[in-house]
Amino acid sequence: MMQFLIAAPCSGSGKTTVTCAVLAALKQRGADPCAFKSGPDYIDPMFHRSVLGVASHNLDLFLSAPDTVRALYARYAAGHGAAVCEGAMGFYDGQGLTTRASAWELADTLGLPVLLVVQPKGASVTLAAQIQGIVHFRPDSHIAGILLNDCSEKLYKMLKNLLEAETGLPVLGYLPHLPGAAVESRHLGLKMADEIADLQAKIALLADSLVMDWEKLAEVTNMDGPELYPLKLISGYLDDIPKPCPRLPVLPSDKPARHHVRIAVARDEAFCFTYAETLDVLRTAGAELVFFSPVHDTALPQNIGGLYLPGGYPELYAKQLSGNEAMLASIRDAVNAGLPTVAECGGFLYLGQSLEDADGKVWPMAGVLPGDGVKVGRLVRFGYAEMTAKQDNMLLRAKEKLPIHEFHHWDSTANGTAFTARKGEKMQWECGFATGNFYAGFPHLYWAGTPLPGRFVCAAERYIKG
Numbered sequence: 001m002m003q004f005l006i007a008a009p010c011s012g013s014g015k016t017t018v019t020c021a022v023l024a025a026l027k028q029r030g031a032d033p034c035a036f037k038s039g040p041d042y043i044d045p046m047f048h049r050s051v052l053g054v055a056s057h058n059l060d061l062f063l064s065a066p067d068t069v070r071a072l073y074a075r076y077a078a079g080h081g082a083a084v085c086e087g088a089m090g091f092y093d094g095q096g097l098t099t100r101a102s103a104w105e106l107a108d109t110l111g112l113p114v115l116l117v118v119q120p121k122g123a124s125v126t127l128a129a130q131i132q133g134i135v136h137f138r139p140d141s142h143i144a145g146i147l148l149n150d151c152s153e154k155l156y157k158m159l160k161n162l163l164e165a166e167t168g169l170p171v172l173g174y175l176p177h178l179p180g181a182a183v184e185s186r187h188l189g190l191k192m193a194d195e196i197a198d199l200q201a202k203i204a205l206l207a208d209s210l211v212m213d214w215e216k217l218a219e220v221t222n223m224d225g226p227e228l229y230p231l232k233l234i235s236g237y238l239d240d241i242p243k244p245c246p247r248l249p250v251l252p253s254d255k256p257a258r259h260h261v262r263i264a265v266a267r268d269e270a271f272c273f274t275y276a277e278t279l280d281v282l283r284t285a286g287a288e289l290v291f292f293s294p295v296h297d298t299a300l301p302q303n304i305g306g307l308y309l310p311g312g313y314p315e316l317y318a319k320q321l322s323g324n325e326a327m328l329a330s331i332r333d334a335v336n337a338g339l340p341t342v343a344e345c346g347g348f349l350y351l352g353q354s355l356e357d358a359d360g361k362v363w364p365m366a367g368v369l370p371g372d373g374v375k376v377g378r379l380v381r382f383g384y385a386e387m388t389a390k391q392d393n394m395l396l397r398a399k400e401k402l403p404i405h406e407f408h409h410w411d412s413t414a415n416g417t418a419f420t421a422r423k424g425e426k427m428q429w430e431c432g433f434a435t436g437n438f439y440a441g442f443p444h445l446y447w448a449g450t451p452l453p454g455r456f457v458c459a460a461e462r463y464i465k466g
Contacts, residue, residue, distance in 0.1 A: 002031070003077070004144070004221040005038070005110075007087035007103045008117040009134060014149040014175070016044050017206065018117050019086040021175055023051045024207035029214070031081040036073065038103045039088035040384075040405040040444065042273040042311070048086070051203055055276035059085065059110075060446060062094075062101035062384045063403045066109050068449030072277060073110055074226035083226075085112065091134060091141075095384050096424060104138065113144035113221045115172065120151050120159055127159070128166035135167065144220040148174035156211070170220060173212035181205050260288040261460040263306035268293035270321060271346060273311035277448040282308075285453035287460070294350065298326040305460030306340040307331070309347025311444060315375070315410055318355045322363035332366045335438070340394060340459040343440035345408055349373040351440055352412060369433060369440060371414030380442075381406045385423040387443055393418065393434035394459050395445075395452050402450070404443035416441055437463065 006022065008015050019035070026033040035048035035056040040063060048056030057076045059069050077083040087103030091114070094102030107114050116134065120127055135141045146169050148156055156174040163171050181202040263282065267274070271294060279289060290301040295317055300307065309331075314321055322328070335341050335351070343351050351366045355373035365373070387404050389396035396402060396419075404421065418434035421443065432441030437459055447453050 001077075001080070001223060001225050002026075002082040002218055002221045003112055003223045003226075004083075005085040005087055005103060005107045005112045005114045005142075006117060006147070007091040007107070007114050007143075009130065010090040010093075013117050013119055015086055015117055016047055017178075017181065018147055018149055018175055019044075019084060020047050020051050020203060021206035021210040022212075023048060023084055024203050025210050025212065026082050026084070027052060028207055033082040033084055034077055034080040036076070036083065036085040037088070038085060038106045039101065040407075040446070041088060042275075044086055045276070046272070050199055057276050058446075059106055060101060061105055061109060063405065063446035064449050069106070069109060070226070072448060077226050085110075087114075091116070092137060099138075101384065104141065107142045108140065110226075111223075112142060113223075114142045115145050115147050115221075116143050116169075117147045117149050119149050120155060124159065124162065125166070128163050131163065131167050131169070135169070143169065145170045145172040145217070147172055150175065150177050152176060153211075170213070170216055172217050172220075173210065175206070175210055178205060178209055181209075260286055261305040261457055261464060262290050262301065262303055263287045263308060263457070263460055264301045264304045265289050265291050265308045266294050266310060266347065267291040268295045269312075270295050270314045270317040271310050271312040271350075273344075273346065273444070275446060275448070278446070278453075281448050281453040282457065285457040287453070287457050294327050294331070295320050295324065298324070299330040300327075300334055304339070305464040306456060307334065307342070308456075309341070309343040309350060311345030311347060314346040314350050315355060315357055315373070318357040318361075318363040318365075321350065322355070322365065328364075328366050332368055335366075335368050338437050338463065340437040340456065340463050341440070342395070342445075342456060344444050345406075345442050348440045348442055349410060349412065352414075356410070369414065369416075371412035373410050373412055376409055376411050378409060380408055380411050381421075381423070381429065383407075383423060385421045385427075385443070387419040387421040387431065389419055389434070391418070391434075392436075393439065394437055395434070395439050395455055402445065402452075404445060406442050406444065408442060412442070419443075 006019050023033050037045045037058050040060055045056035092099050092102050092104045094100040135143050151174040160171040292301050349355055351368040352371045352373050353367050354362050355365050356362050356375045385404050386401050388401045392398050415431050416433040417430040419432040421431050422428045
């Protein structure tokens with residue numbers, strides 16, 4: 001089974017483009033590939049899904065314990081002919097100025113061969129020196145081959161012999177300059193896959209244009225299939241998890257629901273930032289997920305015991321969300337009546353009093369929470385952090401800690417005080433609203449390997465039972 005991670009010296013090297021090209025080509029060749037993304041990124045997995053037609057999965061060593069990451073990888077790679085993981089940022093770049101949760105740490109944790117994507121413009125021999133530096137920066141870099149991006153056939157033929165002679169690594173192929181396959185960016189990264197009308201044509205162009213030594217690729221990336229780990233390492237609500245355990249303790253009261261409980265999940269163009277693993281562990285905990293659109297539908301699904309409002313781009317659809325007064329009223333009435341609710345980032349903004357759109361116009365929102373969503377124009381509290389609960393609530397017990405991630409260019413005039421968030425040694429802030437049946441705040445939560453799914457589903461079951 002071919003298994004490898006695609007990395008690069010820095011952001012902007014074309015990792016997502018190359019990954020999509022490789023996935024599409026492997027699919028064309030009948031390899032039945034699956035895809036993963038290093039880190040907390042929501043957008044790149046959307047492109048993987050557009051290529052493959054099935055979900056891509058995140059693997060994050062800050063948000064998850066190593067055994068949880070291994071278990072997730074094994075679970076979702078099982079049965080496929082190839083597993084391709086896309087790295088994040090530069091190869092060694094992790095939390096702060098460390099390698100923690102970097103693409104390199106992920107490759108090291110999973111034992112994956114690494115294909116290094118480099119853009120050869122403006123360098124020749126120096127490119128070999130840079131690659132050598134990356135290879136030898138750590139005792140085991142896991143780098144097994146090189147891919148050239150945005151490279152002409154002529155330059156590829158010139159550089160291949162040079163780089164192989166100087167680095168000892170095979171140059172496995174190249175992707176030429178393809179203006180027709182370019183994807184626009186916005187403040188959180190690439191535009192979402194569903195926004196690109198001709199995406200399938202772009203993907204086909206990438207697959208057809210990729211030049212690859214498939215025999216050599218198989219030689220340097222073939223590995224035995226990953227070892228399957230117990231499901232309990234992923235579904236952390238169980239009370240018999242072996243050591244090393246997930247980051248949160250599991251309480252006896254957090255056992256899964258005996259019957260399936262319907263939980264409404266917002267999913268449309270405004271609310272699309274969900275981890276596939278989060279949805280899976282909610283199902284495993286006893287949830288029947290019912291998807292709905294705050295943009296297009298006029299009421300919540302019937303007979304639900306819980307509501308999940310994930311992140312996304314509500315600021316781009318503020319007019320439509322505000323104009324859907326029936327849905328705003330449906331959600332406001334349900335939350336105020338005690339419906340167990342989780343709202344992350346964009347979902348949190350939706351529950352506020354108002355939301356400023358990208359053009360500066362202010363639109364009324366659900367009015368459940370006191371704050372107004374305002375455009376800041378820069379990243380706010382960006383990156384990994386850890387939050388600590390001040391009191392018992394639906395998801396966390398007092399003093400429990402949870403790793404989180406934030407990335408947003410909007411802020412709220414009332415961010416809540418239910419948790420203390422800490423980033424590094426010096427940065428600390430209050431955040432979030434939380435009760436026995438409610439969580440809302442800017443932090444994105446990663447649910448796999450924690451008791452959160454069981455706690456949410458148990459709250460939903462109690463609500464249904466009255």
